[in-house]
Amino acid sequence: MSYGRFLLKRVLQGILVVWGVITVVFLLRFITPGSPVDFVAPQDASQELRQRIAAELGLNEPLYVQYVDYLVGLLNGDMGYSYIFGQEASAIVFGKLPATVELAVAATVVAVVLSIPLGVVSATRRHQPADYGATTFSLLGISTPNFWLGIMLLLVLAVQIDLFPVGRRGIAFSTAFWMLFEGNVSGMQTWLAHITLPALTLGTYFTALITRLTRSGMLDELGKSYVQAARAKGIPETLVRYRHALRNTLIPVITVVGLQLGTLIGGAVITEQVFNWPGLGQQVISAVNNRDWPVLQGSLIVIGTGFVLVNIVVDSLYAYLDPRVIE
Amino acid sequence: MTGESVDRRSFLKLAGGAAATAALAGCTGDDGGNGSGGDGNGTGGGGNQSTGGDQGTELPEPETREEYLQRANLLLHDQAPWIFLNRQYSVYGKSNRIEWEARRDERIDAYEIVPQEGTGVRITQSQMDSGLDPHDHRETTTDNIVLQSYEGLLGRDADGNIVEVLADGYERVEDGTVRFTIRQGVTFHSGEELTPADVAFSINRIVDDEVGGLVSPQSDQLSGVTGAEVVDGERAVDVSSDGINPIVFSLFASYCDIVQQSWIEENEGPFINSNMNGTGPFQLDSYEQDVSVSYTRYEDYWREPAPAETLEITAAGESSTRVNQLLGGETDIIVNVPPQDAGRVQENGNTELSPVPSTRVIYNAMVYNAEPFDSVEFRQAMNYAIDLPSIIENILAGFADPTGQPTLEGFVGYNSDVGPYESDPERAQQLVEDSGYAGAEITLHTPVGRYLGDLEIAQAVAGQIDELPNVSASVRQREFGTLAEELLDGDISTGPSFYLIGWGNATFDASQTIIPLLTTDGALTSYSNEEVDGLIDQAQSMAGEGAGSGDESGGTTEGGNSSGNSSN
């Protein structure tokens, strides 16, 4: 199978999964007690008014008609109107998306930058203090609830010593970025000051996870015969480690990271709550509490679709690095 | 219960003009005393105080509207449909960069904020707006955002007195009709002038489902109002009501924001919900949904332009986040400083507390037809079981006043002879035995973070009840949205039978607490008692002192009346 065909197949699979995501999200409303009308109608609404609202929301149609309407709407970028805010749900959802993406990307950068060196050092200096340090850190990292970590960081770094600002996004990355072109670095500084603690909070679990994977992967690879052979041939140790062993280690690591991306987004939900970060996660929670179905459904679909997209990218990368998986 | 009430009513009829309130207490089977704070007999029409004993002192028949309301409050104290808790304080934190006085009605009027350094002001609330359409919401948090740009016909000063805003005169034309004359020279932010047609349209958009492309959830805030029309040839609008509607001016002092008819009609809902075109002191600069709202001051405002040039309103749900933002100099005013952080705000040097008693009463409803709360002894026992002063001192750091009736002090209809229940666990235990519900297990449903210390209050109440040997109580945390949905769905049996909630009544009139919460047909009722219904019906058919005669005088005293409430 060629790389192109592999990609095509992967994309088609992805579309199928996204359709499944939409269907599950759509059906969610029908396995939830209560009617949306209770949340939309004024408290003293008459029975006729409730009927009228139900009709306006399309709730009186048979299930399959509502389903088809919803699918057609989505294809046109229409997620319906928020029950609470009176705006298009898609505008709300996509308005919140950048904040979450910023946070998730920042956390991933933190994780990748910290974890791979840690894992490598840990594996190559086995049973030395650096290894113990890295192992302890990663054990703590995967065992600590990230919301609690966030609270503790706030307690120490924002409340006790006033190092970081608290509880605001400050400035959007895009705004800060454009300010750079005008020679203004203050926007970037504000952005960094506000995102540091949330990104550390969200990135810690991932840092720890990738450190562990890199360490055990490196240990495996370093014990393999091709490494011994390379060493015997007199290839410099750094080259053996980084050109061969690390590369082979990272391939499976990438896959696991892709699969764990859900954890990252889940973590973002709660990190946003701790740091008052106005992203999709906060939106999901408030939409659940308000039974704002169009916004809730839209948010879940965007999150699910994002996950599928990233995994397609990861798989393509994987197949590119290691063409054997295509077969 | 029902049968007994009927008996009481027949008794009232037989007794002619005098009714023995003690008999009402007596139907509780109360062994002598009653729960009220004082034993003295009320004097004049002011207070009607029950004394102990089955055939106690007879109370005179009420004569004025206020006396009917006071009688209802006394009756409700004795019947204990609630565990009476506290009057909530609005505890704001403010930086020393601004000068500002907190209002009692939970509104923040940015026009009153005077910056001492710089020209901009930032306010941090607990949550953002639910869209900017001034007629499509019910929450104080949204009010605080839209009311910087929109104004009503009448308003209130910081003490709650009615003042003229977009109306420069108002009078009662006949029983069901009042007339507002519309101020000259007022412009919308779009630049166009305010017309009487805009005013009539705004009123009709709220009360008439067919007008303005909206079924407004505020129609009951203008209760009784049926419609409005422009008076031919005059710069005035006539508003008609069902019946006398004694509190109609109060309603317009708290509610009904004026919008521009053409602007509403030419734009779609999503646009109206993300833009503003009012007559107020601040115009919208930028709107980031659920994140922040920025304003600049409106230079052509009909009064002096606002002292602050720019205004930004943001939100942080966690109270600790708000406090830290204030202490860190990131904001100028924060709402709901929790008691435990009050000391930090006060001692900081750059910030201070600005507490003010609000118009919100916090209570635990006990649904009258659900076991074990269908027993009045049991309900009274719950009131005796708690130690309200300790809750106020230890949980709320004194930022609250105890209550013993639905109506707050200073409101029309407040009965000054009725005090809070005393803490008396032994009596509570005895009353539970008498009620026949010994061994009952009850669950108190409470929202979290909605009111100052709500969860802590609920936990303390449940904990203290649980200490009675013959009742066990626990707390269930609820999301406010779902709890409110269950309470508001019009079916008393679907909701929880025991819940904590707060009721804000910016009208300073007992009727707007008792009617929705404690009469048979109330929107949020947990109680039904024919006597209460009767007393309130009587009160509402009589003109109050303010509305009946004092219309032309413009502002009325607190004794005038006003209406407005929200459960948020």
Place this chain on the structure above:
Amino acid sequence: MVSPRTIRNLKREWRNNWLAKIGVALVVAILLVAVFAPLLAPYNPRSQSLEDSRLPPMGFTETENSTSSQFVNGSVQVVSERTTVNATWDHPLGTNQLGQDMLSRVIYGARTSLLVGALGTLLAMLIGVPIGLVAGYYRGRVDDALMRFADVMLAFPSLVLAVALVGLWQQAVWRIPDPFVAAGLAPSMPPDIVLPGTVIVVVGLVTWVWFARVARGEALSVREEEYVKAARSLGASDAFVIRKHVLPNSVTPILVLGTIQVAAIILLESALSYLGFSGTSLSWGFDINQGRDYLATAWWIATVPGLAIVLAVIGINLVGDWLRDALDPGLGGEGGSGA
């Protein structure tokens, strides 16, 4: 199922692995605490005494600005005074804002965490393992359909889906009489163990996919084994083959995954409780939520239960690592759905 070789491997890994020993010690300790909570807790975790609120843990002294207000001449006067609060041995871990004993609450919180972790994992196993086994055994269309469905479930972050489901559904609470209290051994303790039913069901529903994937992998490889082929050619029914051959071979990796999942679900439960979607107030996450508002004035209310979570999850993860290293079920880094 558990062969002598497995036992040997476990023993071998045990001997030179002090991390495994720490892990087992932690898990055993927490299990004992959870089981004997009514006997160990010095106070009823729910009983409050407002006068003793916010006492610091042993070794700490807290200076607090206590504020009170008075209504004078129509305006509210704020009075602030500085007081020092000392810790007392009566409450070694301090008290919370209601004067409840933190130590007792941490002890009872272990029950909620472990029960939700164990029951949630069990439910996820009961859903995921059969689906995975069937998919892997039959391959083809059944496999495709089931695995695509699993992909759909995987596309939702478990916390996000759990928040949606717990938030949208009614909170069901299961009460089980506490045997110690029923036997009269701890009369002043809460009479019931309160289980957050909706939370348990939901964490099971959002994590079964991991079990399905592992079970499927095992079934795929076992069905190709010679003895399985032989059994089938002798006419054994599919159900028989799955039960007798495929399932036993999958037990090891499923157990290892199950261990890790208990830790993941404890984290998930604490996150849900923190967000206010909790069925019980005796939960570590709930207490952290409570302590959030007291960070500046009573830091221990949020700190102590957080440490308890970390200890419990570290213990379980260490045991999981030990099992994985000893049994080498080939899980790699898969599994886990930590919050």
